[in-house]
Amino acid sequence: MRKRIVSGVVATAVVAGLLSGCASGNNNANSGTNSGSNNDATNAEEKVTLSVWAMGDSSKPMEQMAEAFTKENPNITVKVQAIPWGSAHDKLLTAVASKKGPDVLQMGTTWMPEFAAAGAIADLTSDLANYPELAADNFFSGTVTSTQFDGKTVGVPWLAETRVLFYRTDVLSSVGYDQAPKTWDELLDVSKKLTERGKDKYGIGLDPKEPTLSFMFARQNGATLIEDNKAQFEQPAYRDTVAYLNEFFQNGYAPVDLGLDTAQTFGGDGMVPMFISGPWMIKTVKDQLPDIEGKWATAVLPSKENNMSSLGGSNLTVFNYTEHKDAALKFIAFLSKPEIQLEWMNLTGELPANMKAWEDPQLSDDANMAVVGEQLKNAEPMPLVKAWDNISQNFLKTFEQIYRADADIDAQLKDFNAQSQQLLDK
Structure with a gap:
């Protein structure tokens, strides 16, 4: 569905996906936390586990990201499990039907309307102001457009590509x-x-x-x-x-x-x-x-x-039935930092949606990649x-x-x- 790109050395393999989350009926500590709570991940006394579904070979780099995140947030454990990309769509449909599924999932821009309409992904409109890393002006405008549905913000830009x-x-x-x-x-x-x-x-x-x-x-x-x-x-x-x-x-x-x-x-x-x-x-x-x-x-x-x-790529979204919405958003905020997006790029070849990351010499000093960054300023999803x-x-x-x-x-x-x-x- 998507291609892999590394700044100076651009990978040609198809981009591996990430679906991260935990079943809402799991046995995490304080499982009574509701999705509207503001202390599910901020209270250092409370332990939260987020399980991550990572597709294909993206599981290894996601494990590295998870370890770095947990060092900063010792009360939040992120577990990574590899699943085939080909089964991701059906797994998510099953999760929607059962209301038990991922806390956080990476979703291709073309999937956003289907699952937003189905009520699978949470409305984040009122939550993003609590996380400076998730401010819309951090990202290329087209990637922000891809997170909008029916007047609501239902995701955060994550990876971006254009023509x-x-x-x-x-x-x-x-x-x-x-x-x-x-x-x-x-x-x-x-x-x-x-x-x-x-x-x-x-x-x-x-x-x-x-x-x-x-x-x-x-x-x-x-x-x-x-x-x-x-x-x-x-x-x-x-x-x-x-x-x-x-x-x-x-x-x-x-x-x-x-x-x-x-x-x-x-x-x-x-x-x-x-x-x-x-x-x-x-x-x-x-x-x-x-x-x-x-x-x-x-x-x-x-x-x-x-x-x-045209603009392609994927967004990070929160499962509508999660019990750990704030922990999920904290994890997304971590992944949205320019330095983390650059690290992810170096590990996987996937290009960042965060505009600040494109100021790094890895991208800005590569004449061909700089053109891509310039075009991303005027690219929109279907x-x-x-x-x-x-x-x-x-x-x-x-x-x-x-x-x-x-x-x-x-x-x-x-x-x-x-x-x-x-x-x-x-």
Whole structure:
């Protein structure tokens, strides 16, 4: 679901998840503590145990974080248990049904609407002021947006990633671009020039099977995707975005079904000398394409009305039925400190949501990672509605009809908008 990234040395493995918590019916000391109490973790006489579900290989680094936390808070013990990421969603559904589950859980941004609507995660709106580490202005604004649901704050930003432009500086220079394209017009123009280099040469790799692609570009064009629970996919700004993206495929500026990976197309003479992807690709390019060292760079996305990118990652949330809400928040506050987020990054490769952490030389002195940090200032999650995953998957089918079969854009978007509204109305 997510990728791993380390500042200068970016891991390429899929990000391991963390689900932390304790069953509300366990035998912890003073088990009568209720979730609204302010002394469940602050009273040094009271012992509290938080059990942590850590997915895959994230259990070892989480154990290190837990040990450091307990040294500062000897009355709170954190127990870590590894569970498979693939079973996390079902385990949480079971926890919601039984009202016995984790105190704290890491939740991908796309899961937030589903479990917030189900009442699985606690409203933290009135609690965050008690913890300076959890103040909204500590985090990138898009990550804060991902914690909002139905006018409430239901989580704390934890890990963040976004999309940026990767480009071959030498190849673009050969067609008259000494820097990355800064506008939509420039992106189309340089893609055309790059394609004109000859047979089997393209301008940019745009993945038509990437669910966020059109929505990200549409927001750059000023489009609103959903407003007051009404689908907006027939509006001119969205329609024009789809037409713009389709132009890359119809003109051969972006390949379709090339069957080659990025290492094969970005290296050498630059068959595909630009692509849009996440920061995990920094290490991939460094490791797999040493022959182009010094001949590539990253840049923030080109702009139309703005250059907004998509935002992914995960948040830390509190299980709604926990008996140790304050202890849970104290643990989240600890994990939210810039120095702790940097330590977590070094242990796991996952990038921090805390803006202060990005001032560390590990990130700020790495030119490519600094671009990621800059783009995170203008990145937003996909709409926080329960139906979003289905809506985005439906669009992949719609767009395939457009770029592959040259179907009428207006007719396709009319059907897609109607399908989307039906999903929103459920």
